[in-house]
Amino acid sequence: MNSSIYRLLFTVFCLMPGVFSYAQEKAExxxxxxxxxxxxxxxxxxxxxxxxxxxYVFMVDRKVSRLEKGKD
Amino acid sequence: MxxxxxxxxxxxxxxxxxxxxxxxxxxxxxxTSFVYSIKYLRGFNLRNxxxxxxxxAVGSFLGILGYATGTIWANYTWVTDQGQxxxxxxxxxxxxxxxxxxxxxxxxxxLRGSFTDIxxxxxxxxxxxxxxxxxxxxxxxxxxxxxxxxxxxxxGSDSGNPALNFNDIDSRLRMVFYPAIIGWTLLAVxxxxxxxxxxxxxxxxxxxx
Numbered sequence: 001m002n003s004s005i006y007r008l009l010f011t012v013f014c015l016m017p018g019v020f021s022y023a024q025e026k027a028e029x030x031x032x033x034x035x036x037x038x039x040x041x042x043x044x045x046x047x048x049x050x051x052x053x054x055x056y057v058f059m060v061d062r063k064v065s066r067l068e069k070g071k072d
Numbered sequence: 073m074x075x076x077x078x079x080x081x082x083x084x085x086x087x088x089x090x091x092x093x094x095x096x097x098x099x100x101x102x103x104t105s106f107v108y109s110i111k112y113l114r115g116f117n118l119r120n121x122x123x124x125x126x127x128x129a130v131g132s133f134l135g136i137l138g139y140a141t142g143t144i145w146a147n148y149t150w151v152t153d154q155g156q157x158x159x160x161x162x163x164x165x166x167x168x169x170x171x172x173x174x175x176x177x178x179x180x181x182x183l184r185g186s187f188t189d190i191x192x193x194x195x196x197x198x199x200x201x202x203x204x205x206x207x208x209x210x211x212x213x214x215x216x217x218x219x220x221x222x223x224x225x226x227x228g229s230d231s232g233n234p235a236l237n238f239n240d241i242d243s244r245l246r247m248v249f250y251p252a253i254i255g256w257t258l259l260a261v262x263x264x265x266x267x268x269x270x271x272x273x274x275x276x277x278x279x280x281x
Contacts, residue, residue: 033148037083041148045090045141052137053259060267067274 076242080149087145088234088241089248093256094138099208100257101131101264102177106205109198118279121194122271124201125184130264132177134256139170150222166216166223173211176204190278 033040075085108124111117150161161167183200187193217225217233224240225233234241241249272279 038081038148039083039086041084041144042086042090044144045087048140048144049090049094049137052133052140056133057263060263060270063267063270067270 073248074244076244084145084149085245087141088245089252091138091141091145092234092249093252094134094141095212096253097257097260098131098134098138101127101134101260102205102208104261105131105201109201109205112194112198116191116195118190118194118275119272121198122275122279123268124198126264126267126271128177128180128201128204129267130260132174132181134260135170135174135177139174142167142170146222161222164221164223165219166212166221166226169211169216173208176207176211180204 033044075083078085105124105127108120108127112120112124146161180197180200184193184197187196216223217227220226
């Protein structure tokens with residue numbers, strides 16, 4: 001009975017390095033951007049383009065306003 | 073829509089519909105600008121100069137967006153996964169070439185801004201625009217394809233040459249990619265025409281139809 005517990009503990013102990021090395025293989029940085037197959041990189045790219053376009057169109061809008069003010 | 077399952081790139085292959093389309097749109101708008109510059113030099117109609125200027129402006133804007141999206145994409149696929157440091161990223165021929173091309177177009181706007189005489193401005197900037205367009209080809213198309221690069225299209229690249237060889241791009245991607253090019257380009261052309269119409273109203277007194 002006692003020896004079977006030791007044997008079990010020994011087995012668990014032997015498996016430990018495997019568990020730790022598995023954890024090391026999984027170590028990756030910048031987790032949110034690299035999670036879910038890096039889909040958030042695509043989101044960031046989309047947002048960059050969208051924000052860029054908004055800023056650009058906003059600048060054109062301001063030009064129109066300036067022209068309207070100058071006209072009347 | 074399903075995409076091919078690739079190592080390192082993973083889902084970021086979807087950036088093909090955004091990053092690459094920006095550069096395609098830029099090329100199409102710069103080509104249009106180039107054509108209008110030649111048209112200006114043939115007849116010296118100020119209308120063509122306004123067209124050339126605004127197409128180049130929106131084209132450069134797309135180029136800047138393409139560059140910005142490229143940095144984000146490269147940051148998560150080139151930097152750590154392939155053991156690349158920032159130093160090797162900065163040596164990338166494709167990045168340097170694209171930066172040179174954009175800076176040459178930046179100089180086009182500096183040149184335009186530095187003239188007070190309208191006819192001289194239009195004439196010299198039209199000639200410069202032709203030079204800038206000619207410089208586009210070695211700097212972004214030819215040189216990065218001659219030397220080693222992490223960017224697809226370089227010799228020895230695993231991904232082949234997706235921009236020029238139609239067989240190097242998955243048919244599932246193509247189904248979205250080609251309509252996306254058309255869509256982004258039309259959006260850019262729309263913004264350019266808005267700017268052109270605005271400028272035409274502003275310079276109504278200068279243009280003799």
